[in-house]
Amino acid sequence: MSKKNSYNLVVVLGPTASGKTTLATKLASKIQGEIISADSRQVYRNMDLGTGKDLEDYIVDGVQIPYHLIDIVDAGYKYNVYEYQTDFFRAFEDIKSRNHFPVMCGGTGMYIEAVLSHFKMVHVPSNPELRKSLEGKSLGELTQILSSFKTLHNKTDVDTVKRAVRGIEIETYYKDNPEIEVELPELNPLIIGVKIDRDLRREKITKRLKSRLDEGMIDEVKSILKSGVHPDDLIYYGLEYKYLTLYAIGKLSYQEMFDQLNIAIHQFAKRQMTWFRKMERSGFDIHWMEATDSYDHRINEILKMLS
């Protein structure tokens, strides 16, 4: 086996509704693979229809394909990139130790890149002294302080006092401990991107939304709310959970919910593609494959690249 082809990971990425899970599981069944999901919402238990878990896809020809990082935390929890990176490499080593082949599959660009680019992320303990010194400061002042550490690209970082303080805590820790290095396993990934024509993608998204609503997605949201998750937290998860919660609490009519959600999913798919294009520009070699080509054809192509 040549050095160039000694891949130790396959990545299947693509926008929502491109059929990447099916491709990944079918591939996994051929190479003794196990799936490591790269989906920031499928980590949550009981959020099934709205995140498109499709767990039946993980049974190929009657055989269960093992999967990781799905259903690992409770709905309402705030999982994050740092935890993802840690969890990913744990699953990766675990799969390796069994002599199976890791197949990463998902559409959360930042999670994929945090892993492939070895984003520097270390465990940051809480800093009671710092917290004490920040006590009583306004959100505006905290925003000032955080922006002295890094460019703020979004408001999510300074949405609440709690998050702003944690952000400052993390940045302070990095600054005070520049020597800390994290040892992460070398990755030599074969990256497959599922490409889907824009119009077809929109058509599939709308169709899938309708069928999920028919399958009881509204009840799923209602029961999560009933279990005690605060509507605001569910709204923060975005897309299905945002618009269905707004509908469930009477802020949107059914038609408004449907139309706005449909548009929001289309916009999300576009943003995913923007991320993948940026990855390519920054040097990642993504092998794009047409979603309309047969699975057999595409899997043969991938197997050729792996051999």
Added chain:
RNA sequence: GGUACCAUAGCUCAGUAGGUAGAGCAAUGGACUGAAAAUCCAUGUGUCCCUGGUUCGAUCCCAGGUGGUACCA
């Protein structure tokens, strides 16, 4: 059939006291290192329904069409 009102961007609509036009939404491109399905930035879009008239000049005024809505019959 009669009367009134309307016809402008992909959609909903504003506007031009006559000098060829603009908001919101959508769309498109981009950013993104501890909630990322989040959050944020940028950018267009036009036979101003058709035909004629008045005018230096009409999307705007006038006449006639066509289509729509409402009311009356």
